[in-house]
Amino acid sequence: MLSSFWNWYVIIITVVTILACLWLLRWTRGISNRDKQEGTGTTGHVWDEDLEELNNPLPRWWLQLFYITIAFAFIYLALYGGLGNFGGLLGWTQEGQYEAEVQAAAVAQEPIYARYRQLDNAALIADPAANATGQRLFANNCAICHGSDGRGARGFPNLTDGDWLYGGSFDTVVQTITNGRTAAMPVMVGGLDEGAIRDLVAYVQSLSGIPADAAMAAKGKASFDTLCAACHGADGSGNQAIGAPRLNDNIWLYGSEAETIYTTITKGRSGKMPVFKDHLNEDRRRVIAAYVLSLSK
Numbered sequence: 001m002l003s004s005f006w007n008w009y010v011i012i013i014t015v016v017t018i019l020a021c022l023w024l025l026r027w028t029r030g031i032s033n034r035d036k037q038e039g040t041g042t043t044g045h046v047w048d049e050d051l052e053e054l055n056n057p058l059p060r061w062w063l064q065l066f067y068i069t070i071a072f073a074f075i076y077l078a079l080y081g082g083l084g085n086f087g088g089l090l091g092w093t094q095e096g097q098y099e100a101e102v103q104a105a106a107v108a109q110e111p112i113y114a115r116y117r118q119l120d121n122a123a124l125i126a127d128p129a130a131n132a133t134g135q136r137l138f139a140n141n142c143a144i145c146h147g148s149d150g151r152g153a154r155g156f157p158n159l160t161d162g163d164w165l166y167g168g169s170f171d172t173v174v175q176t177i178t179n180g181r182t183a184a185m186p187v188m189v190g191g192l193d194e195g196a197i198r199d200l201v202a203y204v205q206s207l208s209g210i211p212a213d214a215a216m217a218a219k220g221k222a223s224f225d226t227l228c229a230a231c232h233g234a235d236g237s238g239n240q241a242i243g244a245p246r247l248n249d250n251i252w253l254y255g256s257e258a259e260t261i262y263t264t265i266t267k268g269r270s271g272k273m274p275v276f277k278d279h280l281n282e283d284r285r286r287v288i289a290a291y292v293l294s295l296s297k
């Protein structure tokens with residue numbers, strides 16, 4: 001709401017401007033009428049020695065269009081909000097219209113979602129209509145991070161590969177979408193010198209069969225067992241309860257190059273999957289989860 005100063009500021013400027021238009025129209029008409037009576041009837045502009053511009057009144061229909069626009073302005077301002085704090089006789093607001101449209105859409109879509117609610121999870125994953133709905137919801141809400149095909153990007157997991165940070169059961173995926181996820185890969189190597197960190201990087205690479213210096217990797221194993229195994233597992237198979245990725249496969253969230261792994265362990269990582277429970281209702285979260293799971297089938 002505007003303070004009373006700005007309220008009157010807006011009202012006065014608006015009304016005065018419209019009245020000024022009205023006055024201008026009448027005033028110019030007065031001039032041309034007078035010119036006619038006095039027999040001059042020109043604007044006083046002369047070209048090419050004797051070419052004069054006549055000062056005739058505007059055509060009546062044209063003038064009336066002007067009056068109509070002025071009347072329209074007053075009627076509009078009476079019906080809709082435009083004059084300071086005055087909300088208009090119709091009480092129309094953007095929020096009100098938006099709410100009404102959302103409401104109407106919900107009513108229109110209810111039969112569609114009612115059918116989806118009848119389907120169990122497996123049937124929903126296999127349902128082509130549900131997948132088409134899910135794909136649209138995914139495009140609007142998820143594709144910006146996970147890619148329009150769900151294949152992700154560096155730091156944003158690929159959802160089509162059947163490899164899961166947190167787990168790929170229906171309920172887990174719904175959980176992920178509903179409450180979001182925040183991963184915590186802490187910096188654990190504060191006590192290690194540069195060489196020991198490089199050994200550890202080599203060991204991490206060796207876990208997934210990436211060619212790495214065998215002697216360095218062998219030295220890195222001890223650090224891994226004490227610092228990393230608690231979360232990533234002694235064999236590097238990860239822990240879905242905390243979203244610690246499997247390190248003994250060839251699927252990487254951030255990357256497998258020595259430099260990237262070095263950055264991950266010396267700087268830490270904290271991937272964040274946003275919370276959707278306020279933006280998408282339960283029906284929609286379920287349909288998106290089904291679509292996501294259909295991608296990895």
Ligand code: HEC
Binds near residue numbers: 157289
């Ligand atoms: C702002 C970016 C962003 C958006 C938008 C986003 N996500 Fe994510 N999502 C992430 C990140 C980052 C992760 C990984 C979190 C981590 O590092 O642990 C993730 C993780 C996930 C996971 C877990 C994957 C696994 O391997 O367990 C699923 C499932 C998922 N997102 C689905 C969705 C769906 C469905 C949507 C849309 C409703 C969505 N995401 C929207 C960034 C996003």
Ligand code: HEC
Binds near residue numbers: 186204247270
């Ligand atoms: C407290 C649990 C925890 C500990 C301890 C931990 N990590 Fe992690 N690590 C994680 C989590 C969680 C992620 C996922 C980060 C994300 O999704 O943003 C991760 C991610 C990684 C990645 C990235 C994998 C990829 O796919 O790009 C590497 C590499 C890694 N950790 C190596 C290590 C090493 C080496 C150590 C020991 C020095 C270690 N981690 C200790 C939890 C841990």
